[in-house]
Amino acid sequence: MTGQRARFGYTPRAHTIDDPPEQRRVVVVGAGLVGLTLAIDLRRQGVPVLLLERSDTVSVGSRSICQAKRTLEIWDRLGVGEAIRTKGITWRIGRVFHGGGEVFSFDLLPESGHKMPAFVNLQQYHVETVLHARFAEFGGEVRFLNTLSAIEPRDDGALLTIDTPEGPYRIDAEWVVSCEGSRSTIRSALGLGFVGETFEDKFLIADVKMRRAEFPTERWFWFNPQFHDGQTSLLHRQADDVWRIDLQLGWDADIEAEKHPDRVRQRIETMLGHGDFDFEWLSIYVFQCRTLERYVHGRVIFAGDSAHQVSPFGARGGNGGVQDADNLGWKLRRVLDGSAPPGLLESYNEERLFAARENILNSKRATDFMTPKSKTSRLLRDQVLTLAVHHPFARALVNSGRLSLPAHLGGSRLNTPDDAVWQTGRMGPGSPAADAPIRRGAADGFFLDVLGDRFVALTTDPDAPPSIMVGSHRVDVVVLGRDVTDPTGLLSERYDLQPGSMILFRPDQHLALRRRQTDVAALRAGVDRALGREIPA
Amino acid sequence: MTELRDTANFEDGDAFYAALVEAIDRQDDDGAVALLARLVLILANQIGDRAVLHAALDLAVTSEPRRPVATNPETTPSVRRS
Numbered sequence: 001m002t003g004q005r006a007r008f009g010y011t012p013r014a015h016t017i018d019d020p021p022e023q024r025r026v027v028v029v030g031a032g033l034v035g036l037t038l039a040i041d042l043r044r045q046g047v048p049v050l051l052l053e054r055s056d057t058v059s060v061g062s063r064s065i066c067q068a069k070r071t072l073e074i075w076d077r078l079g080v081g082e083a084i085r086t087k088g089i090t091w092r093i094g095r096v097f098h099g100g101g102e103v104f105s106f107d108l109l110p111e112s113g114h115k116m117p118a119f120v121n122l123q124q125y126h127v128e129t130v131l132h133a134r135f136a137e138f139g140g141e142v143r144f145l146n147t148l149s150a151i152e153p154r155d156d157g158a159l160l161t162i163d164t165p166e167g168p169y170r171i172d173a174e175w176v177v178s179c180e181g182s183r184s185t186i187r188s189a190l191g192l193g194f195v196g197e198t199f200e201d202k203f204l205i206a207d208v209k210m211r212r213a214e215f216p217t218e219r220w221f222w223f224n225p226q227f228h229d230g231q232t233s234l235l236h237r238q239a240d241d242v243w244r245i246d247l248q249l250g251w252d253a254d255i256e257a258e259k260h261p262d263r264v265r266q267r268i269e270t271m272l273g274h275g276d277f278d279f280e281w282l283s284i285y286v287f288q289c290r291t292l293e294r295y296v297h298g299r300v301i302f303a304g305d306s307a308h309q310v311s312p313f314g315a316r317g318g319n320g321g322v323q324d325a326d327n328l329g330w331k332l333r334r335v336l337d338g339s340a341p342p343g344l345l346e347s348y349n350e351e352r353l354f355a356a357r358e359n360i361l362n363s364k365r366a367t368d369f370m371t372p373k374s375k376t377s378r379l380l381r382d383q384v385l386t387l388a389v390h391h392p393f394a395r396a397l398v399n400s401g402r403l404s405l406p407a408h409l410g411g412s413r414l415n416t417p418d419d420a421v422w423q424t425g426r427m428g429p430g431s432p433a434a435d436a437p438i439r440r441g442a443a444d445g446f447f448l449d450v451l452g453d454r455f456v457a458l459t460t461d462p463d464a465p466p467s468i469m470v471g472s473h474r475v476d477v478v479v480l481g482r483d484v485t486d487p488t489g490l491l492s493e494r495y496d497l498q499p500g501s502m503i504l505f506r507p508d509q510h511l512a513l514r515r516r517q518t519d520v521a522a523l524r525a526g527v528d529r530a531l532g533r534e535i536p537a
Numbered sequence: 538m539t540e541l542r543d544t545a546n547f548e549d550g551d552a553f554y555a556a557l558v559e560a561i562d563r564q565d566d567d568g569a570v571a572l573l574a575r576l577v578l579i580l581a582n583q584i585g586d587r588a589v590l591h592a593a594l595d596l597a598v599t600s601e602p603r604r605p606v607a608t609n610p611e612t613t614p615s616v617r618r619s
Contacts, residue, residue: 376570383574393582 006129007057010145013164021159021172024050025336028177029148029186032059033124034304034321035179036131040078041329043138045453047336050171051140052162054147058132062205062281063124064318065238069109070406070432071319072116073509074326077453080134081116087130088122089237094219096400098385100226104395105218108403113490114435115446119403121238123207124318151176151189157299175332177301179321182288184306190297196290196360199311201371202249204258204284206268210241211276221400223370223385227270232370232400234313235271242280245271246312248371249284259284287311289360289367295324296349303328308356310363313370313401320359323406324352330453330507334531339472344532347414355407362402369399406432409510413535416504416513416526423496433509436491438484447491450478451509455527458495459502461518468520470527475504506530541592 015022026042028035031053042049067075067084075081095105109118135142149168150161153176160171178186215235222233234246245268249258257263264282269275291308295301304321328348334340372378387394409415409430416429427434436447450456455475457464464477478484486492495503502518504526505511513526547553557576561569581590 379567379571380574380578383571384578387575387578391579394578397578 006125006132008132008142008144010056010165011143013143013146013166013169015169017161017168017170019169021170024048024171024173026050026175026177026332027052027160027171027173028179030054030179030181030304030306031128031132031142031144032179032181032304032321033064033127033131033318034306034325035177036128036135037074037078037322038177038179038303038325038329039140039142040131040135040138041325041453042333043135043140044078045329045333047333049140050173051135051142052146052148053142053144056144058125058128060125062207062244062283064127064315065121065123065236065244066315066319066403067120067122067127068315068319068404068406069114069116069118070404071322072120073435073448074322075131076116076448077326077509078134080130083130084122084127085116085120087126088120088239089217090117090120091217091219091237092118093216094221094400094403096385096388096398097220097222097225098382098389099224101389103223103385103388103398106395113437113488115448116435119315121236121244123238123240123242126239148180148185151186151300153190153298153300155298173299175299175301175336177303177328177332178306179304179325180306182305182309184302186300187292187302187306190300192292192297192302194288194290194309195293196288196309197364198288198290199286199367199371200251201367202251202253202255202258202284202286203312204247204249204264204267205281205312206245206247206264206279207238207242207281208245208268208277209280210243210272211278212274215243223400224382225271228267233271234400243277247271253284255284287367289364291353291356291360293353294349295352296345301328301332301345301348303352307352308360310359311367313366314359314363315401315404316359316363319404320356323355324348326508327352327355331532340531341533341535343535346535347412347532351407351409351412351414354409354411358407359404366399366401408432414506414512414530414532416522416529418514420516422514424494427494427511429511429513431511433505433511434494436486436494437488438491439487440484444487447484448509450484451505453507453509455507455530456505457502457523458497458505459518460497460499461502464502464518465520468523470524473527473531475523475527504530539586539588541589541596 026047026049028039028049028051031051039049039051072081075084092108093105096103145165147163148160149163152159157174158176161168178184217237220235224230225233228247231248236244238244288309292302295307303324310316331344331348335342335344372381384394384397388398408426410428412430438445438447457475457477460480462482464479467477468475500517502515504513512530515522564572584590
């Protein structure tokens with residue numbers, strides 16, 4: 001029933017349970033979106049990383065499809081942004097319906113001058129195939145059919161027991177990152193519980209391959225559609241003429257009856273108006289909005305669904321997880337090579353907990369709007385939809401999923417606070433960097449490509465040195481007008497650049513510090529702070 | 538405006554109240570609740586200010602007359618702690 005998926009071979013193990021444990025610096029457990037992204041990021045920075053995967057293939061079934069702009073930017077930094085964009089379906093328009101009529105439509109990226117689009121829809125198995133190929137290009141090692149079955153954490157690492165088709169063996173790892181997904185073995189072994197909620201509403205998810213395409217490349221969301229009375233429905237295009245269909249079934253749905261293919265086919269034929277489709281995937285799910293209270297437990301670190309879970313509405317699961325990996329990669333490398341204090345990893349815990357709580361809040365609010373809990377709250381919701389048809393103010397309240405946006409880490413201890421007022425809207429210290437067109441020599445490009453994955457200071461001061469060293473950390477200084485130009489003016493506008501302005505970016509392309517006058521001493525202090533030197537280990 | 542007013546601010550309170558009652562009484566119960574809901578949404582947007590809106594909501598909640606506690610099956614939470 002599933003589409004084409006790559007299958008990987010099992011490599012015979014080099015060790016048995018009777019051998020001394022294999023010594024490894026970093027073991028990433030789980031080769032999903034998050035584990036693969038982190039493993040590539042570590043590997044390309046020269047960190048020896050071993051990736052363990054319990055299956056011998058990419059993800060099965062209906063998983064993430066909406067890859068958000070910030071996620072695409074991260075993958076672009078790793079060298080696969082264009083491959084994923086090209087393979088996927090680019091979209092930016094969402095359309096909301098209520099009953100038989102359209103309420104309104106929205107544009108997720110109304111401004112130009114960004115390299116990556118608001119969203120690309122691509123099935124997780126395709127994304128993972130691209131990521132696997134990239135990891136292999138870096139000589140990365142994935143061990144398939146290697147299932148972690150036990151972990152004994154220590155102060156300076158953890159002893160892992162790995163089951164294989166040939167029997168178990170052990171690995172002694174300095175650092176372990178759990179990217180195992182919602183059913184994490186490591187989380188259970190450490191006895192870590194979640195804080196949050198499980199929602200009782202059941203949803204049916206179907207990925208169908210259309211034999212004729214007649215819907216535009218938009219996200220269509222229905223409240224109370226005539227074809228699915230009293231419930232919500234979602235229709236969203238993926239690559240290869242596969243469409244995601246999500247139907248709310250309610251609290252007390254009979255799962256066995258509802259997931260019978262004849263029943264589902266009948267529902268979807270009513271929705272589409274034809275039966276020219278084949279099922280690629282069909283399942284019924286409930287979801288949770290919950291998080292661990294900490295993501296760093298000594299030498300064991302949690303990322304992605306292993307650490308936190310949200311409802312699918314808003315595409316915040318996969319995207320949030322990839323952003324975890326982005327946040328962790330540069331920090332773990334620097335703690336490993338001793339160039340940053342262990343406290344830097346505490347900032348991963350703080351920053352990504354903040355982001356997860358924001359994702360959970362958004363996800364929970366969307367869920368509450370879609371599935372009102374009482375007759376009166378449903379009536380209130382329906383009045384919002386009624387007003388939204390003709391009155392723009394009410395559209396701000398219509399919530400069919402607040403689609404994934406990266407967190408602004410304004411409260412992070414890695415930030416140096418502003419000492420002046422900047423006209424940059426929401427963007428400030430801790431925010432992900434805004435993209436903008438630039439020109440380098442004769443070549444047109446984008447600003448995020450200039451940032452890459454190291455500390456960069458952008459300045460308008462023509463006398464600034466080409467780089468400065470802060471301890472063993474090199475900060476590349478990019479001078480506007482000398483190293484890059486701003487052909488559209490958007491870079492200067494988005495960052496409110498004035499003569500003398502200086503902005504320091506972290507290796508994960510977040511703002512760390514900005515000053516109205518370029519000041520090398522302030523820059524050095526900002527780098528030190530962004531390396532976590534203010535955070536007690 | 539940053540604080541919730543506790544003194545009358547109407548230009549003509551009696552006229553507004555009469556018009557509101559007249560509009561509600563033209564509806565059945567569900568229609569009346571829907572009308573009040575739309576009115577709340579329209580007025581909330583007009584106010585805009587987050588602090589004032591939350592203060593108004595708090596005032597409405599805390600001004601509820603005392604009554605026996607009844608369990609309404611329709612408002613049973615559909616979420617559980619995990």
